[in-house]
Amino acid sequence: MEGSIGVCLGMTEGLNRTKLSMDEAVRRRVLELTVQQAKERNARYDQGKLLDLIDEEVDAARASRS
Numbered sequence: 001m002e003g004s005i006g007v008c009l010g011m012t013e014g015l016n017r018t019k020l021s022m023d024e025a026v027r028r029r030v031l032e033l034t035v036q037q038a039k040e041r042n043a044r045y046d047q048g049k050l051l052d053l054i055d056e057e058v059d060a061a062r063a064s065r066s
Contacts, residue, residue, distance in 0.1 A: 042050060
């Protein structure tokens with residue numbers, strides 16, 4: 001009986017790992033699509049100006065924390 005429980009628990013652990021792997025794959029794909037959409041949306045803007053704006057906002061956020 002103990003062996004059966006161990007096998008059952010092992011199967012459950014394996015299923016949990018599989019679910020976590022699938023969840024991670026979904027998260028990665030959603031991130032990839034989000035990045036792709038952002039790149040397409042921002043393609044029409046000057047890259048230098050966009051990076052300057054990002055730097056300004058990051059600096060402002062950091063300053064507000066201190």
